[in-house]
Amino acid sequence: MSSQHRRPSARSTRIIALTASLAVAGLLAGCSGGTGEVNSDYGFATAEQVEDSTITIWADASRQPAVEAFEAAHPEVKVDLVVDDGSANGSATFQTKIALADQAGDGWPDVVFSTQINDASWASKETNGVQAFAAPLNKGFIDDEFLSGFTAGALDPVTIDDTVYGLRNDLAPVLFWYNKALLDEFGYEVPATWEDYIALSDKLAAEHPGYFLGSVGDTFLGTYVYYWAGAAPIFTLDGDKFGSDLSDPNSQRVTEMLDHMVANGTLIQDSVFSAEFVAKADKFVGSPGPVWFSGALFQNPDSVNAQAGQWGGSDPLYWEGDDKVTGNVGGGMWYASSHSKNLDAVKTFLEFITTDKATAGTGGLPAYQAAADTWLADQSSSGFYDGDFESAVGAAASSVWDGWGYPNFSVETAYAKVIIPGLAAGKTIEDLAAEWQTEMENEAKVAGYTVG
Amino acid sequence: MSTNTQLAAGALAGRQPTGAGRSRRPDRAQSRIGITFVSGYTLFLLVFGILPTFYAVYLAFTKANAFVGIDNFVKVFNDFRFLPALAHVGLYVAVWVVSLILLVVLLALIVHSVRARWLSSTVRFIYYIPGALAGASSVMLWLFVLDPTVSPVSFLLHALGNQTLVDTVQLDQLPVVLAIIAFWTGAGGWIVIIYGALNNISTDVMEAARIDGAGPLATAWYIQIPLLRKWIAYMAILSLAAGTQLFVEPRVLSQATRGVVPLDYSVNQLAFLFAFKQNDFNGSAAISLLLLVVALLLSVFFVFRGGLFERD
Numbered sequence: 001m002s003s004q005h006r007r008p009s010a011r012s013t014r015i016i017a018l019t020a021s022l023a024v025a026g027l028l029a030g031c032s033g034g035t036g037e038v039n040s041d042y043g044f045a046t047a048e049q050v051e052d053s054t055i056t057i058w059a060d061a062s063r064q065p066a067v068e069a070f071e072a073a074h075p076e077v078k079v080d081l082v083v084d085d086g087s088a089n090g091s092a093t094f095q096t097k098i099a100l101a102d103q104a105g106d107g108w109p110d111v112v113f114s115t116q117i118n119d120a121s122w123a124s125k126e127t128n129g130v131q132a133f134a135a136p137l138n139k140g141f142i143d144d145e146f147l148s149g150f151t152a153g154a155l156d157p158v159t160i161d162d163t164v165y166g167l168r169n170d171l172a173p174v175l176f177w178y179n180k181a182l183l184d185e186f187g188y189e190v191p192a193t194w195e196d197y198i199a200l201s202d203k204l205a206a207e208h209p210g211y212f213l214g215s216v217g218d219t220f221l222g223t224y225v226y227y228w229a230g231a232a233p234i235f236t237l238d239g240d241k242f243g244s245d246l247s248d249p250n251s252q253r254v255t256e257m258l259d260h261m262v263a264n265g266t267l268i269q270d271s272v273f274s275a276e277f278v279a280k281a282d283k284f285v286g287s288p289g290p291v292w293f294s295g296a297l298f299q300n301p302d303s304v305n306a307q308a309g310q311w312g313g314s315d316p317l318y319w320e321g322d323d324k325v326t327g328n329v330g331g332g333m334w335y336a337s338s339h340s341k342n343l344d345a346v347k348t349f350l351e352f353i354t355t356d357k358a359t360a361g362t363g364g365l366p367a368y369q370a371a372a373d374t375w376l377a378d379q380s381s382s383g384f385y386d387g388d389f390e391s392a393v394g395a396a397a398s399s400v401w402d403g404w405g406y407p408n409f410s411v412e413t414a415y416a417k418v419i420i421p422g423l424a425a426g427k428t429i430e431d432l433a434a435e436w437q438t439e440m441e442n443e444a445k446v447a448g449y450t451v452g
Numbered sequence: 453m454s455t456n457t458q459l460a461a462g463a464l465a466g467r468q469p470t471g472a473g474r475s476r477r478p479d480r481a482q483s484r485i486g487i488t489f490v491s492g493y494t495l496f497l498l499v500f501g502i503l504p505t506f507y508a509v510y511l512a513f514t515k516a517n518a519f520v521g522i523d524n525f526v527k528v529f530n531d532f533r534f535l536p537a538l539a540h541v542g543l544y545v546a547v548w549v550v551s552l553i554l555l556v557v558l559l560a561l562i563v564h565s566v567r568a569r570w571l572s573s574t575v576r577f578i579y580y581i582p583g584a585l586a587g588a589s590s591v592m593l594w595l596f597v598l599d600p601t602v603s604p605v606s607f608l609l610h611a612l613g614n615q616t617l618v619d620t621v622q623l624d625q626l627p628v629v630l631a632i633i634a635f636w637t638g639a640g641g642w643i644v645i646i647y648g649a650l651n652n653i654s655t656d657v658m659e660a661a662r663i664d665g666a667g668p669l670a671t672a673w674y675i676q677i678p679l680l681r682k683w684i685a686y687m688a689i690l691s692l693a694a695g696t697q698l699f700v701e702p703r704v705l706s707q708a709t710r711g712v713v714p715l716d717y718s719v720n721q722l723a724f725l726f727a728f729k730q731n732d733f734n735g736s737a738a739i740s741l742l743l744l745v746v747a748l749l750l751s752v753f754f755v756f757r758g759g760l761f762e763r764d
Contacts, residue, residue: 091707092728092729095728095729096728099727099728099731100728102731103733122731127731128516128731128733129516218710219710219711269616269618270616271710274601275601275602276601276616409729412710412711413711413714413715415711416709416710416711416712416714417711417712417714420618420710420711420712421618421622421623421712424616424618424619424622425622442532442533445532446531446532446533446730447729447730448730
């Protein structure tokens with residue numbers, strides 16, 4: 001160390017001065033960046049392209065095999081995969097790291113995978129003078145013909161003012177899952193409507209207490225699986241205007257249903273990923289739930305671990321006399337960086353990852369129609385699920401209610417903050433509705449939306 | 453830590469010859485070594501402490517590089533999450549610092565009065581172990597303790613009316629839960645330090661007290677605690693600084709409870725959300741600056757009440 005030198009004090013002073021001036025220069029340089037001229041071939045200001053340069057991909061561990069499959073299929077493209085958490089559970093890793101890169105004017109990846117579907121709300125916008133991170137895809141970068149191959153509505157969450165900012169990895173529409181073995185044993189029918197579902201809950205509570213029809217203990221269940229699928233306008237977006245209406249008739253119907261079923265014991269408050277839930281899994285009679293319940297619960301040895309033919313999937317529930325709509329729980333997105341130096345490679349990657357029949361959907365229902373057809377055919381030929389699983393998933397995928405909004409914050413945070421602890425304390429959603437709505441509206445205001 | 457270096461310096465000074473002619477050179481050599489020792493720290497303090505502070509001051513009073521006065525502060529104050537976060541942290545710091553001071557002093561006095569050498573050193577070692585775990589990993593450990601379904605002390609949690617993890621981390625008991633976690637991780641180190649301070653009290657004084665008929669309680673109250681005043685103030689200052697910056701614990705709990713402990717629980721978390729969720733580095737800097745001012749004011753209070761800068 002510096003103690004070996006003759007005059008450490010002078011030396012260290014110099015080091016300090018040098019470091020200080022470097023740091024100040026760095027701080028000042030941090031404000032550079034800004035937007036250049038729009039490249040008419042792409043529809044956004046592109047960075048200077050460097051042929052054959054390595055593309056950096058941020059994705060979570062579940063996507064890693066698919067990225068590796070791409071590397072095997074396209075050895076000419078050099079890939080640097082950075083494994084992160086895919087921004088799961090609202091960790092906002094994607095946004096946090098891009099904010100830092102924006103501030104530094106350097107360090108952007110070329111492609112990002114996110115498990116959240118609302119990232120386009122911020123990634124499509126210029127922040128503090130730095131060009132929007134997400135590259136517009138349908139302004140010349142990617143062919144319209146390719147984009148039209150996605151399942152109808154799959155790109156809605158990333159489409160803002162007719163500009164597409166990302167590609168959907170997988171779809172996660174809500175259908176109705178039922179325990180065929182238990183329904184047969186008790187002599188019950190599979191419910192087709194929400195009204196049937198409520199009636200079933202009363203019968204089940206009276207005749208077989210302890211058995212249950214779902215959970216409200218996860219934030220995605222209460223919000224997406226019940227309110228979204230029940231066509232309740234508690235989370236809507238019109239331009240910059242956010243709306244949450246818990247007094248709308250549909251919202252009230254869902255609230256009453258949930259309160260009623262929590263009260264009669266057929267809706268539990270345990271997270272479906274908790275040990276308590278697994279312990280009760282043999283009393284699980286059925287529930288609306290996303291397609292990915294298949295892998296996460298029913299075919300998971302550490303969860304429900306169903307036998308072939310024990311469980312089945314049927315068409316989503318709907319309100320009698322209303323449109324047949326459903327909700328959606330996630331489904332990842334791929335984004336291309338507008339700062340990429342190798343857009344050709346990025347394009348090759350995006351097209352492969354969303355359409356390749358072996359890897360598209362990365363385990364879930366692929367968003368690209370042709371790949372989805374293959375996936376569904378595989379699922380139904382395995383015969384694991386009772387009923388017409390293929391048509392149920394197809395019906396769900398094409399009927400996601402389009403009234404739900406994708407603002408730059410999640411409906412789940414307010415539900416987690418207000419409803420889950422409230423229910424645990426013995427209150428009803430009806431009691432908490434006003435507080436919940438205020439919380440969502442406050443979050444909207446903070447995120448820069450007007451509330452109305 | 454600075455107190456340790458003071459002690460070391462004091463010990464060195466005591467050993468020095470006092471002759472005027474001989475003392476000049478070692479003095480210079482010593483100051484040179486002293487500067488060398490602090491230079492590394494000073495460098496990092498400048499780069500990661502002082503400069504960022506100035507950058508934060510700059511950011512807090514500007515918006516898009518234009519001076520905006522106190523606009524950022526007004527915005528932060530009007531944010532619906534700010535006052536609740538302030539209340540959460542205030543409550544937590546109050547619970548934690550008070551319990552830390554009382555229990556650490558009490559435990560140190562008890563350990564110090566243990567006559568058996570092996571017992572005393574074993575107990576000190578055990579106290580110190582949790583402190584070796586980093587903040588986040590100790591919270592991971594506590595997640596198991598706090599979840600009544602898997603906790604080794606589930607009977608206790610059940611007796612207090614907690615059936616699930618969501619019950620345990622209810623907002624009204626969260627400050628106490630966080631204080632217990634912080635105490636468990638942080639107190640051991642402080643017990644060892646206070647123990648060292650107790651060893652520093654001259655045996656003459658203790659003996660005199662004993663001859664005058666003071667029992668262990670009277671000795672602790674009239675001799676040891678007053679002589680520990682500076683150390684207690686020092687502990688309070690560092691704990692305040694750490695406590696007001698509460699971040700890791702609620703964030704990990706938030707992930708574990710899937711958001712029941714909100715992401716905007718503490719003031720520091722709010723600063724994080726401002727910067728990285730809202731891309732408002734200016735608002736974030738304003739919050740940081742407010743935290744700095746509060747921590748500074750409280751520290752000044754303890755410095756003067758504790759006589760930290762007085763010479764013996």
